Amino acid sequence: MxxxxxxxxxxxxxxxxxxxxxxxxxxxxxxxxxxxxxxxxxxxxxxxxxxxxxxxxxxxxxxxxxxxxxxxxxxxxxxxxxxxxSHKEVRGRLRVSAPRSMGDDMLNEAMVEFLVKYPEIVLDLRLEDRFVDLVEEGFDLAVRVTQLDDSSLIARKIATFSTVVCATPEVIEKYGEPKVPADLVSRPCVIDTNYRFKQNWAFSVDGERVSVAVKGPLEVNSAAAAREAGLRGLGFVRTPLFFVYHDIRKGNLKAVLEPYSESQLGIHAVYPHRRHLSAKVRALVDFLVEWFAARPTC
CATH class of the missing domain: 1.10.10.10 (Winged helix-like DNA-binding domain superfamily/Winged helix DNA-binding domain)
Structure with missing residues (x-):
C-alpha cells in the first residue's frame, strides 16, 4: 500500500x-x-x-x-x-453559483459567450445572493465577489475591481459632497448587506484602513436594489464600480471620495478543497479571466 x-x-x-x-x-x-x-x-x-x-x-x-x-x-x-x-473535450453539465446582481448586470453576457465557444457544455447557472455550500449542494464552481476566509475552498482570482461611493447630483447638492470618509456619518446611505462589514464602510486614509459607521433609509441584501435606491435619490451608495459604471458615465450618478477608495478587491472562482479542476471547469475559469481582462470596469 x-x-x-x-x-x-x-x-x-x-x-x-x-x-x-x-x-x-x-x-x-x-x-x-x-x-x-x-x-x-x-x-x-x-x-x-x-x-x-x-x-x-x-x-x-x-x-x-x-x-x-x-x-x-x-x-x-x-x-x-x-x-x-489537455486530452479531454470540454463538454458535460456545469453547475455554477454566482451573485444575482453580478449575473444580471454582466456575468450573463460572459456565460452566453462561453456557451457559444463550448457548445457541448450544458450550463446550470444559479444566481442568488447567498454563499452556497459547494459540496453539499453539488456545485462545480462559484463566482464570489468578496474576501475569502473559508480555507476548505480553493480560489483563483479571475479579476480585480474597485468599489465606489456614489449618489445622484441632486442628493449631493442637497446634503453636500463629502470631502472625507467621516462626512458620511451625517449623510443618508443605502447599505448593501451583502458586504462583509455591512454598515461599516472601509476606506484608505494615509495608507491606513479606516472604518466609518453609516446609516440610512434602506438596508438590503441586493446590489441591484441598492443601485436602484441610489438612482432614486435615497442616499449615498457603495457598490462595485462595474455595477454603476454606465450610470456614472451618463451622469445619473456621481462618484465621491475617490482618493480614499480601498485597494482593488477580487472576483474569485472557487471550488471545493482537493477537487481537481476538470476540463470543463478549467475552461470556464480560463475563459472568465480573459473575458474580465477585456472589460474597462474591472
Whole structure:
C-alpha cells in the first residue's frame, strides 16, 4: 500500500468525521480504512487521530499533518488534471453559483459567450445572493465577489475591481459632497448587506484602513436594489464600480471620495478543497479571466 493512498484515507476520515462515513465515501470497508490509517500512524511513529466510540478528532500533530497532506494531494491532483485535461473535450453539465446582481448586470453576457465557444457544455447557472455550500449542494464552481476566509475552498482570482461611493447630483447638492470618509456619518446611505462589514464602510486614509459607521433609509441584501435606491435619490451608495459604471458615465450618478477608495478587491472562482479542476471547469475559469481582462470596469 503506497503512502498516497494511506494519506487519502486519513484525509477522508477527517473530512467525513469518522471511519464509517469515510468508508462509504471511498467505497471501501471500514476495517480497511482503519487499517490504512493505522499503517500511516505506524509509519510516521505518531498518533494522528484521537478515537472514541462515537467520533474521531485530530491530535495536535495530526492537525499539522492534515494541513500539509491536503496541500500535497491538491498539487498532485491538479498536476494530473492538467495533463488529462489537455486530452479531454470540454463538454458535460456545469453547475455554477454566482451573485444575482453580478449575473444580471454582466456575468450573463460572459456565460452566453462561453456557451457559444463550448457548445457541448450544458450550463446550470444559479444566481442568488447567498454563499452556497459547494459540496453539499453539488456545485462545480462559484463566482464570489468578496474576501475569502473559508480555507476548505480553493480560489483563483479571475479579476480585480474597485468599489465606489456614489449618489445622484441632486442628493449631493442637497446634503453636500463629502470631502472625507467621516462626512458620511451625517449623510443618508443605502447599505448593501451583502458586504462583509455591512454598515461599516472601509476606506484608505494615509495608507491606513479606516472604518466609518453609516446609516440610512434602506438596508438590503441586493446590489441591484441598492443601485436602484441610489438612482432614486435615497442616499449615498457603495457598490462595485462595474455595477454603476454606465450610470456614472451618463451622469445619473456621481462618484465621491475617490482618493480614499480601498485597494482593488477580487472576483474569485472557487471550488471545493482537493477537487481537481476538470476540463470543463478549467475552461470556464480560463475563459472568465480573459473575458474580465477585456472589460474597462474591472
Amino acid at each position: 503506497d503512502a498516497i493512498t494511506r494519506m487519502r484515507c486519513f484525509i477522508q476520515v477527517v473530512d467525513s468525521k469518522g471511519f464509517s462515513a469515510a468508508a462509504r465515501e471511498m467505497g471501501r470497508s471500514k476495517a480497511l480504512v482503519s487499517k490504512y490509517v493505522g499503517e500511516l500512524e505506524d509509519e510516521l511513529g505518531v498518533r494522528l487521530l484521537n478515537r472514541t466510540t462515537r467520533q474521531v478528532s485530530l491530535t495536535e500533530v495530526g492537525q499539522v499533518y492534515y494541513k500539509e497532506a491536503v496541500e500535497i494531494l491538491q498539487r498532485i491532483d491538479d498536476l494530473q488534471a492538467s495533463v488529462q485535461s
